[in-house]
Amino acid sequence: MIYIHVPFCKRFCIYCDFFSELYSEEEAERFADRVCEEISARSNEIDDRVKTLYFGGGTASVLPLTTLSRILIALDKSGHGGPYTEFTIEANPEDIVERGVNYVRSLCALGMNRLSIGVQSFDDNLLGWMNRRHNAARAVEAVRIAREAGVKNLSIDLIFGLSNLSDEVWEDTLDKAVALRVEHISCYQLTVEGDCALAGMVRDGLYEEASDELCARQYGILCRKLAEAGYHHYEISNFALPGFEAIHNGGYWQRISYAGFGPSAHSFSGKRRSWNSPVLNDYVRTEETLSDEDCAVETIMLALRRDIGIDAPTLEKLCSKEAIDKLIAEGALRKADGRYSIPEDHFFVSDQIIRKLI
Ligand code: SF4
Structure with a gap:
């Protein structure tokens, strides 16, 4: 990409x-x-x-x-x-x-x-x-x-x-x-x-x-x-x-690797994220290595933006059962076909839902 x-x-x-x-x-x-x-x-x-x-x-x-x-x-x-x-x-x-x-x-x-x-x-x-x-x-x-x-x-x-x-x-x-x-x-x-x-x-x-x-x-x-x-x-x-x-x-x-070129463009490869500074032509690159926790948070945040959500074992490994069960009871999360997702009528408050998970 x-x-x-x-x-x-x-x-x-x-x-x-x-x-x-x-x-x-x-x-x-x-x-x-x-x-x-x-x-x-x-x-x-x-x-x-x-x-x-x-x-x-x-x-x-x-x-x-x-x-x-x-x-x-x-x-x-x-x-x-x-x-x-x-x-x-x-x-x-x-x-x-x-x-x-x-x-x-x-x-x-x-x-x-x-x-x-x-x-x-x-x-x-x-x-x-x-x-x-x-x-x-x-x-x-x-x-x-x-x-x-x-x-x-x-x-x-x-x-x-x-x-x-x-x-x-x-x-x-x-x-x-x-x-x-x-x-x-x-x-x-x-x-x-x-x-x-x-x-x-x-x-x-x-x-x-x-x-x-x-x-x-x-x-x-x-x-x-x-x-x-x-x-x-x-x-x-x-x-x-x-x-x-x-x-x-x-x-x-889905956190697939991508390479970004040009000023302010971001790039990502698994555990490394980098970005060019927002300067025309003389831009420089900064890199950071993501911790396991950063990766987990990103995985949840990005996956739950999509209607197909995240596979159940991944979310259950990354989040507490208590938080998941509570959101399911509130109707803010649903489980179907081995995946968790946010129902469309809760998409608008997805940031709040994700915050409760991480
Ligand atoms: S200023 Fe340029 S980049 Fe920004 S929204 Fe307008 S057209 Fe797009």
Whole structure:
């Protein structure tokens, strides 16, 4: 599993805490030089047992095709080139619409077989408030263009849990998402983190964070609507038409080794975790070795995010019988077919449930 962090955006969303700089062609070329060097220096860390490639960011779709090709050639030279079981590129709707169907066809020709579009909302007021580059019509157009180009596995991201997002607008966004019949939908609750613009707005009294009650209600609406539309709620924040569950992200939840390249990218190999510093081009790497306890906590936290949960012997070995029995009695955990899992109606409070276990 390979992750490439593309640290550029053309505009910054008010809630964003990812590492990203303003896009420029020269910086993108320097970034590609550095990533190609890094791939060649660390190729022995790439584990192809789950053969996926994921370009995230930032905004991966700002990269020129020639720059993207250079990185793919570096992967090829390192012995870890395509075809990949799943090759995802994250894209901003505006990049797809501006660059058109031939751009997406070229991505497909380079081996991309999954496009993840950052839609976030189908409400223009909310998109404007977030400082997104696109509006709702451009998001719909981006999906149309991707289909015209032949993309068979499309994912969109949506955001809920904002104090200025009404239930009606959220329902409308979900209706529009479902109408597009994309194969995969990721829905994230807005959190105000780090020193993003929204955090400043909270400090200045210009934005009040949504209540837990509102977030829980909107999460409930999400679960109901997407179930009605035939989506499989396979992970707390992720829904897929059957057979389109994400393979790359699925690997993270199963603690499969991955190698991350580019500034702020993380890597993992069994007992070692490392991350590049969030600095353009001159980034350095920090490593830590996980203790048995760290590994156990991670295993539980990640496995219980998925609807299939964790196999019973593993959880029983890692947690006390008393804690497990208590959660089962409360309906917060269930056991079926030799596995423990959190029922969907308790997904929203999964953090609290996991805390009781570890
Ligand atoms: S949310 Fe995505 S597009 Fe917006 S600033 Fe962050 S990385 Fe860039």
